[in-house]
Amino acid sequence: MILDWMYWTKPTAIFFTALFLVLAAMTVWQTLAPSVPRRGFLPLVTTPGTRLFIGIITAIFIHLAWLGLTDLSLWIVFPFAVGWIVLVMIWG
Template structure:
């Protein structure tokens, strides 16, 4: 794998996100909540589901369309926001 600045930025953002969520879990203990997924999830569960879904959305976008990748990123970020929204 070529270690370019986008690759480094990707892994740095993932590491920073995990660090922030760890600090949030320590400072504000998690309680399972029901959201759009209709099952009880914690913040960490929603993060994992959201990141995994974002990867699949972006791969599908790149494989099925010729439109710029930024539109796929916008759609996946919108999906992540919907997953994190709790009712």
């Protein structure tokens, strides 16, 4: 197949599809209801896009910390990381 050289696996394909769907949804949302920058519990003025960025990056670091510090399954921390993204998106 033409994409063989990229060594796709099912989990990474799901990850990127989800990421692109979220970005597409954010674009549609921004077009329908233009965002207003505001200040939440984060120490800076943010738009939903900035909050999504901060949420995803910190969620990745939460996963990495879990991997580095414990031997437990990643699925335990996954709901907390997703919850953190939602928290940042709403009140951040």
